[in-house]
Amino acid sequence: MTKPGWKELKLGDVLEAGTAAAFETGDWRSEKPIFxxxxxxxxxxxxxxCPDTSVIVKNQKVEGFDYKHCKGCGICAKVCPVKGEKAITMEPER
Ligand code: SF4
Ligand code: SF4
Structure with a gap:
């Protein structure tokens, strides 16, 4: 069953929380982070x-990225404090 679009919602109705998880926003990417x-x-x-909760952490260590949802904004690479060659670099999406 398809869900109604926002134009079909009744006045004062609310959208289901956390709906972004249902969309694979990784398709939007033109660059991808490399760990x-x-x-x-x-x-x-x-x-x-990361604005998309796309950095995967296990046992308090980074393991990589959730490429289904990472939009390739590059914030993770920008904030990485490692001097010289950073631990995250951005590369063109192929
Ligand atoms: S590029 Fe980095 S900060 Fe941006 S969405 Fe992907 S993992 Fe998150
Ligand atoms: S060093 Fe860079 S890649 Fe590693 S956890 Fe810190 S910001 Fe993330």
Whole structure:
């Protein structure tokens, strides 16, 4: 059954919370983050700042990215504090 669009909602109706999880927004990406495990100091700044909750962390260590939802905004690469070659670099999507 298809859900109604916002124009069909009754006045004062609300949308279901957390609906973004149902959409694979990774399709929007023109660049993708690449994780370089050997350079990571596991400060978790990338995880804190990712607007799409797409940095995968297990046992307090970064493991990679949820590419189904990562939009490729590059914030994780920007905030990575590693000097020189960062632990996250952005590369063109193929
Ligand atoms: S590129 Fe943006 S959306 Fe993707 S993991 Fe990094 S901060 Fe999150
Ligand atoms: S911001 Fe950089 S160094 Fe910190 S956890 Fe993320 S990838 Fe690792």
């Amino acid at each position: 370089h495990k050997d350079r990571c100091i596991h400060c978790l700044q990338c995880w804190i700042h």
